[in-house]
Amino acid sequence: MHHVVLERWSRRSSPLHRSDPRAKIFVLLVFLIVLATTHRDLLVIACALGGLLMMGIVCSRLPLAGAVGRAAVVLPFSLAFAAVCWLAGDPARGVYLAVKSYLSALAVLLVVSTTPLPLLLRGLEALGAPRFLLMVAQFLYRYLFVISEEAQHMAKAAQSRGATAAGMVGQAARFRAAAGALAVLFARSYGRAGDIHRAMLARGFQGHFETVTALRFRRSDVALAIGGSLAPVALRLAVERLT
Amino acid sequence: MAPLIEVRDLRFRYEDGTAALNGVDFRLDAGEVVALLGANGSGKTTFVMHLNGLLGAERSESQGSIHVCGMPLNKSNLAAIRRKIGIVFQDSESQLFMPTVLEDVAFGPLNLGCSAAAAAERAQAELARVGMAGAAGRAPYHLSAGEKKRVAIAGILAMDPDILVLDEPTTFLDPPGQRSLADLLRALPQAKILVTHDTAFARSICTRAIFFQSGTIAANGSIGDVVDQFGWDFAPARSSPGH
Numbered sequence: 001m002h003h004v005v006l007e008r009w010s011r012r013s014s015p016l017h018r019s020d021p022r023a024k025i026f027v028l029l030v031f032l033i034v035l036a037t038t039h040r041d042l043l044v045i046a047c048a049l050g051g052l053l054m055m056g057i058v059c060s061r062l063p064l065a066g067a068v069g070r071a072a073v074v075l076p077f078s079l080a081f082a083a084v085c086w087l088a089g090d091p092a093r094g095v096y097l098a099v100k101s102y103l104s105a106l107a108v109l110l111v112v113s114t115t116p117l118p119l120l121l122r123g124l125e126a127l128g129a130p131r132f133l134l135m136v137a138q139f140l141y142r143y144l145f146v147i148s149e150e151a152q153h154m155a156k157a158a159q160s161r162g163a164t165a166a167g168m169v170g171q172a173a174r175f176r177a178a179a180g181a182l183a184v185l186f187a188r189s190y191g192r193a194g195d196i197h198r199a200m201l202a203r204g205f206q207g208h209f210e211t212v213t214a215l216r217f218r219r220s221d222v223a224l225a226i227g228g229s230l231a232p233v234a235l236r237l238a239v240e241r242l243t
Numbered sequence: 244m245a246p247l248i249e250v251r252d253l254r255f256r257y258e259d260g261t262a263a264l265n266g267v268d269f270r271l272d273a274g275e276v277v278a279l280l281g282a283n284g285s286g287k288t289t290f291v292m293h294l295n296g297l298l299g300a301e302r303s304e305s306q307g308s309i310h311v312c313g314m315p316l317n318k319s320n321l322a323a324i325r326r327k328i329g330i331v332f333q334d335s336e337s338q339l340f341m342p343t344v345l346e347d348v349a350f351g352p353l354n355l356g357c358s359a360a361a362a363a364e365r366a367q368a369e370l371a372r373v374g375m376a377g378a379a380g381r382a383p384y385h386l387s388a389g390e391k392k393r394v395a396i397a398g399i400l401a402m403d404p405d406i407l408v409l410d411e412p413t414t415f416l417d418p419p420g421q422r423s424l425a426d427l428l429r430a431l432p433q434a435k436i437l438v439t440h441d442t443a444f445a446r447s448i449c450t451r452a453i454f455f456q457s458g459t460i461a462a463n464g465s466i467g468d469v470v471d472q473f474g475w476d477f478a479p480a481r482s483s484p485g486h
Contacts, residue, residue, distance in 0.1 A: 004384075007382060011380070116342070116343075117342045118341075118342045118343060118346055121342075138341075138342060139340065141342065142340055142341070142342060142383070142384075143340075145384050146336055146384065192334075192336075192337055195332060195334065195337035196337045196338075196340050198292070198297050198332070199330075199332055199337055199338040199340065200340065200350075201297060201325070202295060202297060202325060202329070202330045202332075203325070203329075203350055203351035203354060203398065203399070203402060204322060204325055204326065204351055204354030204355055204402070205350075205354055206322075206354060210350075210353035210354065210359070210362075211346060211349075211353070211359070212345065212346060212349045212353065212359045212360075212362050212363040212366070213346070213359075214359055
C-alpha cells in the first residue's frame with residue numbers, strides 16, 4: 001500500500017521532517033503556482049524545479065528512486081489527457097501537461113513523505129482548509145487499508161471457490177457475482193462507518209476534532225518558508241531572463 | 244446503596260419493526276462484573292447500546308427508563324452519562340479511528356475539555372496501564388488484534404468511567420491474548436458488563452450472569468447456574484473421530 005510506505009517515510013528524521021507543516025505547505029503552494037503558471041521555457045524550468053525537488057528528497061533522506069517512481073502514479077491519467085492533446089494537434093500542450101502533473105505529484109509526495117498525517121492535517125487546518133474535508137481525508141487515510149484488506153479477503157474467498165479473473169470475462173453470471181461482492185464491500189464499509197460514528201459518540205464527540213499535536217513555528221521554519229518559496233520563483237525568473 | 248445502573252421496563256423497536264427489547268429490568272451495583280449471555284439477536288448489544296444513549300436516546304421507539312449513577316438518561320444528561328459509561332466495541336478497528344495510538348487514546352479526554360497537554364499525559368498513563376506505553380506513536384493498523392483491544396480499552400479508561408461495557412471482548416484474541424485481557428480486566432476497579440458468548444472467559448472474571456432471550460431477561464444469577472440452566476457451555480458430542 002502506497003500510504004503505508006509514505007507513512008513510514010514520514011516518520012524518518014531530517015531537517016525537513018522536523019519543520020513545521022505550515023511552512024512546508026506554504027512552500028508547496030508557491031511551488032505549485034510557479035509551476036502551473038509557467039508557459040515559456042517550461043522544459044528548462046521543469047528541469048530546474050525537478051532538480052530542486054530531488055535535492056529536497058535527498059536532504060530528507062528519502063529513497064530517490066522510490067520517490068521518483070511513486071510520483072509516476074499520476075502519469076497514466078496525465079498521459080491520457082496528453083494523448084488527447086496530441087490527437088487534437090497540440091502535442092506541446094500534451095507534454096507540458098504530463099511534465100507539470102508529474103512534478104506537482106513529486107512535490108506533494110515530498111511534503112507528505114516528510115510530514116506525519118496528524119501534523120499535515122493540523123497544518124492544513126491552521127492554513128484555513130475546511131475541517132470537514134480534513135476529517136474525510138483523515139478517515140479515508142485510516143480506513144483505506146482496512147477496506148482494501150477486506151476486499152483482498154473477499155477476493156481470496158472467491159478464488160478458493162474457483163473464481164478467476166479470466167473466468168469473469170464474458171460470463172454474465174460471474175460478472176454479477178463480482179458486482180455482488182462489490183456491493184457487499186460497500187455495505188460493510190457503510191456499516192463500519194456507523195460503528196465508527198457510534199464509537200466517536202461514545203467518547204463524547206461533539207462535531208469537532210481536537211488533537212494533542214501542538215505546532216511550533218520556529219526561526220528555521222521562517223527560513224524554510226522564505227527560502228523555499230523564493231527558490232522556485234528565482235529559478236523561473238533566472239531561466240526566463242537567460243533565454 | 245444506590246445502583247450504578249438501573250433500567251426499568253426498557254422496550255425498543257428498530258425502524259423496520261423488529262422488537263429488540265421487550266421489557267428489560269436490570270440493575271448493576273458498584274464492583275459487580277456481569278456477563279450478558281444469550282443467542283445472537285437476543286438483544287444483548289441493543290441493550291448495552293441503550294446504556295449510554297447510542298440507541299434510543301432520541302427515538303420514540305424506545306420506552307422505559309434508564310438511570311446511570313442516579314441520572315436519568317435523556318438528551319440533557321447524555322454527555323455526563325457517556326463520561327460515566329465507557330463502551331469497548333467488538334471490533335477495535337472501528338474504535339481506533341485516529342491516525343496514531345496516542346491521538347486515539349487522547350480523543351476522549353479532549354472531548355471532555357482537557358487541555359492538549361493534560362489529555363496527552365492522561366493518554367500516556369492509560370497506555371502504560373494496559374501495557375502499551377511503547378505504542379503511542381504507532382498507527383493503529385500496525386497493531387495486532389490483542390494490542391488493538393488494549394489500546395481501545397485505554398481509550399475508554401482515559402475518560403475515567405465508573406462503568407465499563409465490553410462487547411464480545413475476546414473476539415479476534417488468541418488464548419494468551421484472552422488470558423492477558425482477563426488479567427487486565429480483573430485489575431480494573433470499575434464495575435463491568437461483558438456481552439459475550441465465551442462462557443469460559445466469563446466464568447474467569449464475572450460475578451453474575453444474565454441470560455437474554457427474545458429481548459427479555461430470561462435468567463439472572465450466578466454464572467454457573469445460568470450456564471447450566473440454558474446448556475450454554477460448548478460441550479462436544481461424545482462420539483469417536485470421523486463420526
